[in-house]
Amino acid sequence: xxxxxxxxxxxxxxxxxxxxxxxxxxxxxxxxxxxxxxxxxxxxxxxxxxxxxxxxxxxxxxxxxxxxxxxxxxxxxxxxxxxxxxxxxxxxxxxxxxxxxxxxxxxxxxxxxxxxxxxxxxxxxxxxxxxxxxxxxxxxxxxxxxxxxxxxxxxxxxxxxxxxxxxxxxxxxxxxxxxxxxxxxxxxxxxxxxxxxxxxxxxxxxxxxxxxxxxxxxxxxxxxxxxxxxxxxxxxxxxxxxxxxxxxxxxxxxxxxxxxxxxxxxxxxxxxxxxxxxxxxxxxxxxxxxxxxxxxxxxxxxxxxxxxxxxxxxxxxxxxxxxxxxxxxxxxxxxxxxxxxxxxxxxxxxxxxxx
Amino acid sequence: xxxxxxxxxxxxxxxxxxxxxxxxxxxxxxxxxxxxxxxxxxxxxxxxxxxxxxxxxxxxxxxxxxxxxxxxxxxxxxxxxxxxxxxxxxxxxxxxxxxxxxxxxxxxxxxxxxxxxxxxxxxxxxxxxxxxxxxxxxxxxxxxxxxxxxxxxxxxxxxxxxxxxxxxxxxxxxxxxxxxxxxxxxxxxxxxxxxxxxxxxxxxxxxxxxxxxxxxxxxxxxxxxxxxxxxxxxxxxxxxxxxxxxxxxxxxxxxxxxxxxxxxxxxxxxxxxxxxxxxxxxxxxxxxxxxxxxxxxxxxxxxxxxxxxxxxxxxxx
Numbered sequence: 026x027x028x029x030x031x032x033x034x035x036x037x038x039x040x041x042x043x044x045x046x047x048x049x050x051x052x053x054x055x056x057x058x059x060x061x062x063x064x065x066x067x068x069x070x071x072x073x074x075x076x077x078x079x080x081x082x083x084x085x086x087x088x089x090x091x092x093x094x095x096x097x098x099x100x101x102x103x104x105x106x107x108x109x110x111x112x113x114x115x116x117x118x119x120x121x122x123x124x125x126x127x128x129x130x131x132x133x134x135x136x137x138x139x140x141x142x143x144x145x146x147x148x149x150x151x152x153x154x155x156x157x158x159x160x161x162x163x164x165x166x167x168x169x170x171x172x173x174x175x176x177x178x179x180x181x182x183x184x185x186x187x188x189x190x191x192x193x194x195x196x197x198x199x200x201x202x203x204x205x206x207x208x209x210x211x212x213x214x215x216x217x218x219x220x221x222x223x224x225x226x227x228x229x230x231x232x233x234x235x236x237x238x239x240x241x242x243x244x245x246x247x248x249x250x251x252x253x254x255x256x257x258x259x260x261x262x263x264x265x266x267x268x269x270x271x272x273x274x275x276x277x278x279x280x281x282x283x284x285x286x287x288x289x290x291x292x293x294x295x296x297x298x299x300x301x302x303x304x305x306x307x308x309x310x311x312x313x314x315x316x317x318x319x320x321x322x323x324x325x326x327x328x329x330x331x332x333x334x335x336x337x338x339x340x341x342x343x344x345x346x347x348x349x350x351x352x353x354x355x356x357x358x359x360x361x362x363x364x365x366x367x368x369x370x371x372x373x374x375x376x377x378x379x380x
Numbered sequence: 381x382x383x384x385x386x387x388x389x390x391x392x393x394x395x396x397x398x399x400x401x402x403x404x405x406x407x408x409x410x411x412x413x414x415x416x417x418x419x420x421x422x423x424x425x426x427x428x429x430x431x432x433x434x435x436x437x438x439x440x441x442x443x444x445x446x447x448x449x450x451x452x453x454x455x456x457x458x459x460x461x462x463x464x465x466x467x468x469x470x471x472x473x474x475x476x477x478x479x480x481x482x483x484x485x486x487x488x489x490x491x492x493x494x495x496x497x498x499x500x501x502x503x504x505x506x507x508x509x510x511x512x513x514x515x516x517x518x519x520x521x522x523x524x525x526x527x528x529x530x531x532x533x534x535x536x537x538x539x540x541x542x543x544x545x546x547x548x549x550x551x552x553x554x555x556x557x558x559x560x561x562x563x564x565x566x567x568x569x570x571x572x573x574x575x576x577x578x579x580x581x582x583x584x585x586x587x588x589x590x591x592x593x594x595x596x597x598x599x600x601x602x603x604x605x606x607x608x609x610x611x612x613x614x615x616x617x618x619x620x621x622x623x624x625x626x627x628x629x630x631x632x633x634x635x636x637x638x639x640x641x642x643x644x645x646x647x648x649x650x651x652x653x654x655x656x657x658x659x660x661x662x663x664x665x666x667x668x669x670x671x672x673x674x675x676x677x678x679x680x681x682x683x684x685x686x687x688x689x690x691x692x693x694x695x696x697x
Contacts, residue, residue, distance in 0.1 A: 053539040058551055065555035179680035181631055183638045184654055184672030187661060191669075195662050202661075274542075282544035286635055290658075301639055304550045312554045316547050323542045 043331050047324045054320035055110060058313045059103055093119060093310075115317070116310035120303070125314035128299060135205055136295035139287065140280045142211055143218035147276070150219070151226030152266075158227075159234045160257050171231060177224030182283060186217035186290035203292035214291040218283045222276055229272060233265040240264070267338050274327040281319050437688050440681035447678055450497040460488055462495035462648050471664050481666035483656065493671050496648030500637070500675075503564040503649075504629040510568025511575050511629075512622045518572065519579025520614070524587060524606050534580065540573035549632065553641050560643045567632040571625055578621055582614040589613075624686035627679040634675050650675050 090096045093116075094105060109116060115125035151174075158170035193213060194202035201210045237243070238261050246260050284297030296315060303311035450457050465486035474481045480489035522533040540548065552566035586592060587610060595609045636642060637651030645652075650671050657667025 049535075050539055050542050053535070054542055057536075057539055057543070061548075061551045062555050065552075175683060176680065179627065179631075179683060180676045181634055181638075181651075181654070181672055181679075183635055183651070184668065184675065187654065187658065187668045187672070191661055191665055278542075278544040282546035285546060285550070286639065289639060300547070300550060304554050304639075304641065307554050307557075309554060312551055316543055316551050319544055319547050320539075320542050323544075 039335075040332065043328055047328050050324050051317070051320060052107075055107060055317060056103075058316040059106065062309045062313050063102060064099055093117075110317070115314045118303075118308050118311050120306045120308045120311070125310050128311055129296065129314050129318055132294065132296045132299045135293060136281075136284050136288070136297065138211060139214055139218060139284060139293065139295060140277075142215035143222065143280050143283070144276070146215055146219035147223035147226055147280075151223040152230055154223075154227045155230035155234055156257065156262060158231055159238065159261075160253070174224040174227040174231075177220050177227075180220065182217060182221055183286045183290050185220055186214065186287055189213045189217055190291075205293050210291075210293075214287050214293060217290065218280060218287045221283065222279050225272075225279070226269065226276065229269055230265060233268050234261055237261040237265040267334075270330055270334065270337070273330050274323045277326050278319060278323050281322060436684060440684040440688075443677060443681040444685060447497060447501065447681075450494045451501040452498070454495045454497065458488075458491040458494035460491040462487065462492045463646055471660065473664075474666050474670075480670040481664065483664075483667055484660065489653070489667065489670060492648035492653060493650070493674055496650050496653060496671075499560055499643060499647060500630065500633060500650040503560045503633045503637075503642075504567075504626055506561070506564035507567035507571070507629040507633060508622050508625050510565055511571035511625060512618060514568070515572045515575025516579045516615075516618055519576035519581075519618075520583055520606065520611060522576065523580040523583030523614075524602075524610060530580075533576070537573040537576050540570075545570035546632065546635070549636060550641075553636065558641045558644075560637075560647075560649070563633055563636045563642050567629050567636070570632070571629070575618065575621060575625075579614060579618050582617050583610055586610050586613045620686065620689055623689055624683065627682035627686065630675065630679050630682065 087096065094102055097105070106116065113126065115129075117124055118128055121128075154170055154173060158167050161167050161170070190202045190213065193199045200213050202213075204210050234257075238257075240261075242264075243256055243260060246256050251260070281296065284295055285300050286297070287293075288295045288297035289301050296318070299311065300315045302308075303315065446457070454462075465483070467486045469478070469482050470484055470486040472478055472482045472486075478488050478490065480493060482488055483492070518533055518537070522530045543551075548570045549563075549566035552569050553562055556562040556565065592605060592609055595605050600608075633642070634649075634651035634654070637649040638655045640652075640655065642649045642652055653671035654668050654675075657664065657669075657671070660667050
């Protein structure tokens, strides 16, 4: 009874501390984007008026600046805008005058479709490539498969998208080259978007699979007569996939920023197009809105992973406390090694590689 | 050129020597190395693996030498004028006269790609310099000072890592305006956080070693220890990272120039060349294909070479 209470309060404390961290990261992301966008010398108002001062009087310029609050001291602007963000007001687009939250909100559904299918393709191809490369007995085939992810990392995503259009819209008219008309128009963009992400997942997973296959529990499983497929899929993959879960936030961020190029190449509406246009127009409130949106997505995904992870991996102890009540039975069934530390170094390395 | 290539086996020697030692040790080291440095997951037998991969490394080096020549002296590889077109020869397919074909106003695409090299490569190099210098300075301070300074700096780095690199670059470009230099600075700033984390990790490793303790004990000031002892001994991984970042920087710079934030129109930046061919996808495939292929090969070669330079820290490649 008392242990159950204790573990419940531990879970509560764990969740609370993660939530607190998430809020701090969001606030800091706001601060960073404010410093970059407002404190660096730039003049969006002059840009809006065409940079041509002849037909705009200084009074009109000043009035415009006052409209967007750009005439106040930086500290005041910072506080005012932060207050607005807390109240759900992200300001208005300098270009169109529409609220930033509305501009971004409208762009979310098409981007969600694109990024969702892209994520699916990236995970499926990346994971199967890594598993097959480790599983095949032919060294040449394995080396060939392992040579593909570095290639996928080196190919410019925008160029890959254009090549796809050339091959599968013009040479073979299978899919539309542009626009947002049903599932067919989603296929090529999501493949183009998935390329760098899939390559990253394949690299990460083949690395952690290599490490997992050298663990003693694989020998144990083999000694007990487990087949090759069972060892690879039931034992190694299950243990190797866990660290891959922690880069979910990175993967989602990569997909989100990839939409800037992909949606431009395929002329699709969405967050990426909004971003590209906003940068083109130096529309600072919209750009800041997108940066905050990306940080929010990253934080939420990481929060979800942090909360799910201990349920999946009983080795992760919650901050110097007794383990979560639900002891994973699958871990003991797959004879996983008893370790207390999270397999962080692999993730760090991949994080750094991916940036 | 042959001298440069001849250097390669020497440069890669530590990897071959690294295969000594007991098999068990080697395996443990290999796993540890891969785990901590994200080394390339090699397969195949050792020994054979390195020799089997050597042609790829040599080809990468050869390609990069050509790229550097194109950047420094483009007229050597393409004597023509990248901006002058012959309207009568517009949109010609690749041929002996025009290796990469011609564009809509009859400019030779090969000449434009060669002359665009210096813009793209210098922008990428500037980006790496910005990222490595700023990141190293922050990492050095963070790792050496420790305590509160360390905590604040590393939290700041965490926040930067929460914003996708491309979006951070775009924010910087929004503030600074367009142009090749601004694009380079923006790409560099996006990599500061990850460089500083690696530098910090290295400094912390070096800081705890005996010779630093000795330097301290013999009465050197903190600044002297930092600059004369810690810094030179922690730069190795950062330099390897710098070369590795070059490939990523070329990709990022090209993507931003493709989106139209780089040098204005007639300049033959690689990304802008791909973008310029977009309107002719249907009838002039070469306009997008060749510049993109050059970008991909250069990034591939730079990444391959970075792995080669990293052999001391990476086992098996």
